[in-house]
Amino acid sequence: MTYKSILIDQITACYNDKSWFIPLADILADLTVSEAVTENENKQSICSIVNHIIYWNERWLERFKAGEFVSNNTINNDETFSLTPDQFEDLGWNETLIRLEKVFSNWRTVLEETDESKLTRQIPEYYNAQWWGVVSNLSIHNAYHIGQIMLLKKLIRVK
Template identity: 60%
Template sequence: MNYKSIFIDQLNACYNDKSWFIPLHEILKDLNATQAAWKNESEQSIWSIVNHLIFWNEKWLERYNVEQFELKSSINNDDTFYVTPHSINDFEWKNTLQRLEIIFNSWNRALEESEDLKLITEIPTYFNAPWWGIVSNLCIHNAYHIGQIMLLKKQLLNDKND
């Protein structure tokens, strides 16, 4: 087994393969826009966390697909959780879910098509971290937020039943 197959397995476990936890696709599939935008006392919604996951998965995939990249420090992580209030409708929620599916599929494709050596290549502009470390941490980051999404969904459903 190589790095690529491990990370493809991890990404799939996060998005659509039942493994140790319910995958993101299954958690989200029965939610409508109003439910996805519901906030608890933490001020985060499922939708805002999904936007955050899309942002970072897209950003790191964009970096993975180029030979070298510059880190821009102008990214405010809090901004990656933003949901435009006037776009909270089922059409936009479906678009968000499609973007999420596309980014996970794109990561799978990028990993499958890349050379094995790519994952041991160090990134000089990012602390000389190897790509395998970046992708591994991205998978952990995804799993962390999937746990948050699952808890928010449980709170949402409990609030509906009370």
């Protein structure tokens, strides 16, 4: 096993490989836009959590491809959960799902093309963490939110 193979496995398990938990693509496959934007008592919705997942996966993918950590302090983490008006319509929700699939697909492609040595490089600007650890933690972050999404879906469907 290599860092690369483990990271590819983690990214794939999160999005579309049935393993220890239901992957995100399967959870979202039959979800209506109405269900996706339904808020719980904490004002969270499946769509808002998906936006958050997309945001952080895109940011870290950009950083990984650039080979450096550039902080984006212009956005508050709470803003990454925001919905856009078009996401309340089928077309906007479908575009969100396409963007989600694209970022996970891009992660797999980039990791497959990455030399193993890049994964052990440290990121001085980010606690001297190695890239493999950062990408692995991103997968843990994804799995955490996938669990939230699954729970929200179950709660919505019970009502």
